[in-house]
Amino acid sequence: MPQVALSSDFLKAFAQIPRNKQKVVREALEKFKRDPTTAAQNYEKIHTLDDKVRTIRCGIDYRAVVIHPPQGDVHLFVWVDHHDEAMDWARKKRFEVNKHTGTLQVYEVLDGGGVPTDAATELGERPSAPVETVEAERVPPGRLFAGHDNATLLLFGVPEPLLIAVRALREEADLDGLVPYLPEEAADALYLLAAGYSPDETIDELDRAKPAQRVDKAEFDPDDFAAALERPGTQQRFTVVADDHELAEILNAPLAQWRVFLHPSQRKLVEMKSTGAARVLGGAGTGKTVVAMHRARHLAKSCPPDKKVLFTTFTRNLAADIQAQLTTLCRDEGARIEVVNLHAWAAALLQSRGSKVRTPTREQQLDAWAEAMSHDPQETFRESFYRSEWNDVVQAQGILEEAAYLRARRAGRGTRLSRQQRKLVWEVLSAYRRALQRRGFMEPADVIREARLLIESGKVPLRYVAVVADEVQDFSEADLRLLRALVPEGPGDLFLVGDAHQRIYGRGSSLSRCGINVRGLRSRRLRLNYRTTQNIRNWAVSVLRGVSVDDLDEGTDDALRGYHSLRSGEPPRIEPQRTERDEAALILAQVEHWSKVQGRPLAELCLVARTNALLRNRYAPLIENAGYPVQHVQTDESTLGDGVRLATMHRVKGLEFPCVLVAGVHRGTVPLELRDYPDDAARQAH
Known part of the structure; x- marks a missing residue:
């Protein structure tokens, strides 16, 4: 029986056709799997640039584009559309295994001998017949990839027919225009090279094997589709369908491609064998949460029956979203994954031990502050300062006594305090705590702290083999200390995902100060944006250019270097209005x-x-x-x-x-009016 592989392009096209036609395509696929040679399939070769292209009939007016394997029995379904549109889509595309990378590539070759005509004309190199590769020939000065030779560009997956266009690029905006014609693995590497990465740094960043590290130094077999489909570079765009049940699952949700396709950099993180805690950084839209969900599933597959993997988040909303998505991603292993917001988990633990957990409303907190402020009748500091000191120093560091507060870290707080001033401030802060306790309230930070102390006392058996945490940039140090206490230190114990650019709660924390060591190879970054168009990304990055962000562990993060998007679209419009x-x-x-x-x-x-x-x-x-x-x-x-x-x-x-x-982006709203923030640090945070 032939094997069938579906491409991400096929699923996108399948999602766009009417539901009644989807049913016809499903039936045609199932028949093809049983016997592709039956006359009813009308499996035929068509006139295209690539002689491996075939089509099968799907009802009267639809055709699926299938790539016939040069050897073996793995057929690739790459597109489906109306008869003529399907033919047009396939006419000028190539489908081949790259002999340098071993990845199955799809790219478009337009008129002009192998280079997109408009790109070549605009970029100053005359389209010609496919380039005769002189591997040592370097890109001339004044071009985007000046100094890199042809061999380097080919090594990173640039198809030989598109080499002229790549050599002609002058700036990153030109690369944006060429990306729709390039295989993804080539685009990934070119963006990093354009950002100033050396070839070796690019190989390391993309987790690709260096030529000297390959066991087999020969070129990859361009006719072996089956071998190519087993490589991570191919699996980001193709999936081999195991059985009819899996085929139905995929076709039932064709746009949920995150369940099926993973970029090699994502797959590496999902399957990594770390010696301890791991940290994954990534800009908006890079698939951090997708990686975290697949990682949880991967860990759950080998989880003992009496243990679980905990997937936790900062917000309740995201926890609900994750739970729903894991339900669609997982089969039996889903029962071994517990998804819960961290504060909700801590509250449930305390309640199971007989504690009453009552969180004060904002009005109830203000009442307690009004009582506490009576301990500073001279109003040495404003109430907003005390509230900030309470949240960012006392609660963040789990301080319960005056002695601990007198030696507490206050870096970045803006307002310097002498020892005598700290004593005065502590009187107000401790009075606020007593006011809450008399009213029977616990703030979220109190709940987190008490849950951690209960675990550290040894009275609560640890039932998790690993913890996966998303939104880590918003976790306080108290939250991170609880994460550390939830699972014993060991291989693969903690998998932490975040991005300081997206911090919208709190001020940030240090992993190492909380007993979490992620130095070296256990800290990785995702740079490929799947959600945002390159046009929007360029605009957003221009706003953030020069803004320093942390790496969640007291270092700085060069987050924007090499960060790029797969999609293109309309640029953002700014429409100022007078009223x-x-x-x-x-x-x-x-x-x-x-x-x-x-x-x-x-x-x-x-x-x-x-x-x-x-x-x-x-x-x-x-x-x-x-x-x-x-x-x-x-x-x-x-x-x-x-x-x-x-x-x-x-x-x-x-x-x-x-x-x-x-809407409503005007002074006083974005950023929000800052009158209530007591110092520069608080203003910067908001």
């Missing part, structure tokens, strides 16, 4: 254009503002009065009904919408 009335008119015009002119479902539109008050009082009434329903994104966005999505900047983090409108 709220002008802004309202623009918002309604844009919603109307997206929904009525472009025909987009309202659930694809999201209006984002800085605060819930703005959404509730200004933008929700505006849109509803124009006749459009709205849905406030509070927890799981996927469960909401029809309507324009409204979300705060905090809540929208990690979500994806085709159309986003950011």
